[in-house]
Amino acid sequence: MGLIPILIGLPACFAVFIFLLKDTRLRQLAIYGGAACVMLLSLVLLAFWIRNGAIPMLLYEQTEGVDFAMTAAELFLTGLILFMSIRHRRFLPVLLSLSQTALVLYTEHTASLTEAPHMLIDRLSLMMCIIIAFVGGLICIFAVGYMKGYHAHNPKVADRQSFFFSMLFLFLAAMFGLVLSQNLIWMYFFWEITSVISFLLIGYTKTDEAVHNSFSALWMNLLGGLGFAAAIYLLAFSGGNVQLSHAVSNGSALILACLSLAALTKSAQLPFSNWLFGAMVAPTPSSALLHSATMVKAGVYLLIRLSPALGGNMAGFMVSMIGGFTFIITSMMAIAQNDAKKVLAFSTISNLGLIVACAGIGVQETVWGAVFLTIFHSVSKSMLFQSVGSTENSLYSRDIEDMHGMLLRLPRLTYIMGIGIAGMYLAPFGMLISKWVALKAFVDSGNVLLVLFIAYGSATTMFYWTKWLGKLISQHHARTEVTDKTHRDEYFSMFLHAAAMVLLCLLFPVLAVYIVNPIVVELFGDAHTVLSMSVMTTMVIMLVSIVIVPLTMFFVSKAAHSQLVPIYMNGANVGDNRHFVNSFGEEEHLYLTNWYLRFEFGRRRLLKPSIYFSASVIVVLFCLMIGGVK
Amino acid sequence: MRVLSALGFLILAPFIGCLLDGFDRILSARMQRRVGPPLLQPFYDLRKLFSKQMIAVNNVQLLLNLSYLVFLIIAGALLFYGTDILMCLFILSTADIFLIMAASSDSSPYSNMGAARELMQVMAYEPITLLVAVGFYLATGSFHVWDIINQPKSAVLLMPGMLLGFIFSATIKFRKSPFDLSTSHHAHQEMVKGLTTEMSGFNLAIMNIAEYYETVMILGIFCLFIINRNWWSWPLAIGVCLLIYFLEILADNACSRVKWQNMLQSCWLVTLLAGGLNLLVLMLMN
């Protein structure tokens, strides 16, 4: 059963290999090869598992050698963090890193831990593996073409592409390890690797802002790691069993809360959201891979695993409240952003908040919704990040205002971006169905506050996506032509993402029956469908109609011959639809912008109060749990 | 039976909408001590619009407008067929998105501002629509319209707050003062015609017909609050609908247009107080 070591080890080897390759052409081939291998291996693992009966498999009981290697690697990571932090004079990461490493090593070597399987292959972990492999692999392929363009017009940034790609592959290896781990100490190790890689990648450009943001990310993720370490300590000294399944069955609120803290920081929930929108300074592939599609999904993955225990528990209450609150506040803050990557960051945090809230309530219906949301969000968000990155390479700007009329300037990118945006909130695409499921599940679980959050939050979500979409399809003939500099591998990745998204939406009922229902069964023991088959097939019909209706209308409107006239500017239109005659008789340029509502919904108004509020919720509830409330 | 109802909606809604619109204009005129147009005036308007020459500012506005109409028809037909009310409301908001796209597509100052205001309007009324659907589910145990109308007691007995909140927000959907920010039926618009500035002739007629479908659909949702298993609930529901429509006309003539901040805050506040409290009570009862 060497498949798992190969699955984890191969990307790691590729990481080393790519780092050493200096020739661009060879490195490119190595990256393509590595991505393909990773995708193939994950499929092989899936096939192997299905052939063995498609039941959960627990593996690897005796692992002294690997444990020893892990300890060594943890010490190396701690040393790296100390070195980098001291060099840049940040002392909080030093404190956090030392305390958590000490805690884990102490626990590992003094507590008597029961021998148990260290890895688990089941439906949920395999689903995550497939997402990581395919979305991650495609992003690596995208990154090849993207980084060429990126360095071409950012000459000030030092070209460290070998390092960048090796970090991406190492990250994939760590994610595989994370989702396949059953032993919490192993999971913690992979968790730490992802934190450090995120830190290194955010600081890629080495500007002051990037360095500052990378340390922000580091200390917040290390805080989560400390929570993880505390949970391991508590579990080890109260029974000696550090299995994830034991944490679930144990049901102690404090342990669950510590693990949840780790998940909340990793998934950038309030009050720990700053690091995610600061991470947008990094090149787009790292934003797409780490900060939207996979690393932040590690946090929600952990929460989904814990969800059977979170229901009815104080820890679950904390998680669901934080999740719901984050959902609505970050979607309000997204309204005020005009930087496209920041909008995507806030939208990621918002959607993660919804998934977190679903996991926190911990009943079958909400977890059903959470799994669906995870699948759809990974694919569409990664596609959106990629299209924004490619747009930036061609337009030299990622301001949404500069995307005005992009349909006429960069049509292919606009279609991809449009599918991504529509997929995020429009009925009847996947995200909307998942949100519907979440709404119904919240109602059934009796949570008034969460129902209100979702009602208001979906209104604000619709606002910022629609105004972006409106900008894209404006029929505005710009003065300057724009050449599409997107490389073939970028389009390859994006088209595959778009196709995957459309397929996933069309095959929604199939997904429910073959993937999501069984996952919920595995977690809870049984499942009852939230949406009946008839509703799901109706959704598929609606999806088909959302493509067919505009297409048909396109042909209908073609048959109608309209005479084109200038737009209405009170008769003062110069004739080119861009200038009008002002009162001095001179030509004045017309500027149209979206509403950003910065004073009502922006960060300046909402961020500090929401951080204070959410932090106090966490502190108060932790105190209650330490005091013994369940 | 349900198919008949959906077909009835499909065919009759524009006529009913036109008659209601004519009634609205006569009533508004009488409130202003004028005579007002004949009752069938909206039909004459539509007939004229269809006969105009087709001009446009770009090639996509018509197709987006037509998509708006089709999706609105689908949403209403699904409602009258008796299926899931939440799905109907989601498709309704999709239809509105198409209208906003149609207005944004011409990249012109007035329609751009109209589109932005329309977007703000959608954000203002969307929470209460979701809460109303949830309220129906909690009050009757089902999201399906067919089940809701076959209950022994009217849903409004359990959901009075939501009815109030929905009436308040329906002012937005009917495009009546004080919430007629994006485009108005009367000529006194400070942004020329707002959303519909660059729409003319056939294009405008499509949008007006879509508005009639929407009016009938919203009145249909009002009826859902009242209709129950008894035969006499149907005329009662229609009576209540007409009363609500009259109240909207009254508000239209009595109030002036407010700023968007006012609209958003008041709608969200009413949603929270009327809808949220109602929701709390319903959840506690369950």
Add this chain to the structure above:
Amino acid sequence: MGTMSKSPWLLHYDASSCNGCDIEVLDCLTPKYDIERFGIINTGDPFQADILMITGGINSQTESVVRQLYSQMPEPKVVIAVGICACTGGVFKECYNIRGGIDTVIPVDVYVPGCAARPESIIDGVVKALDILDQKQKALARHRQAQK
């Protein structure tokens, strides 16, 4: 009564008027004269208007504006020149900045003289314009039929 004359929507533009005729036009909308009973609505948008009511004479600033507004109205359309300044330039005809009446830039269908034109005359003019509008509509329909 034809298709157009049952529902004529008008656009009111002030080319260079002293606002006297404009006030009289607005008077027509008031309850005393109430032209909405004929289905007439004062829309401010040329895209949606059938009748262009212009007051005041043409000067250099308004020349291009009037042309553009006229071009943005869909057929069939009529132009009513309200007040003597719109008809011929009126008392300002010899001024250096006034080019003349509206018919120097766009074809006018109905002339309503007066200074200021009375609401009764304006309504009279509009009723005449409605007849012309109907005739234009019939001609347009015949033209479309012939084209097919």
